[in-house]
Amino acid sequence: GDSVTQMEGPVTLSEEAFLTINCTYTATGYPSLFWYVQYPGEGLQLLLKATKADDKGSNKGFEATYRKETTSFHLEKGSVQVSDSAVYFCALLNSGGYQKVTFGTGTKLQVIP
């Protein structure tokens, strides 16, 4: 079945540091890939998405590129801020059959001033 593996946290960075959160997936067919974010006390928000190979999703300074050859969708940001502290979830939506999003376990990011 489909699965998503993302790096375990928590990840602690200083403000303005470079962020990478690794995500790899296993799926049949050609899934769409997503990063969702959950800020403290809030719900899930879609951060960015990519629907086909080599697509780059970007939002709020975050980027992720759909790499079919390595089945990866790593999240990056060049300079993190304290306000980026949250839990980040990598997810996929398979194109075959009925829609069902498969999530990774989530990576907690803490940015310190």
Place this chain on the structure above:
Amino acid sequence: EAGVTQFPSHSVIEKGQTVTLRCDPISGHDNLYWYRRVMGKEIKFLLHFVKESKQDESGMPNNRFLAERTGGTYSTLKVQPAELEDSGVYFCASSAGTRSGNTIYFGEGSWLTVV
């Protein structure tokens, strides 16, 4: 346009009691999903409605959980009787169609604590 709305946002109940969570999807979205995240774990799929029909309920943990979507609009998820391990965040989501380019939109979640 209103997003996916969930009620209640927070609920604290005693073990053995009943709780009903409600989800209003985005207007016009035929697909409605329930997910759950228990403390520190991944977000797990519970079930998927297409209009009023249960398309996939493979993630429902046991028969204490009952989901309905009468009329294909809002949905309810009832937990009866609640157990301690049911504590977590219950997310509802909706989407317009089944093509891979469609985005699934999540609500803010219903935070359930069973004591």
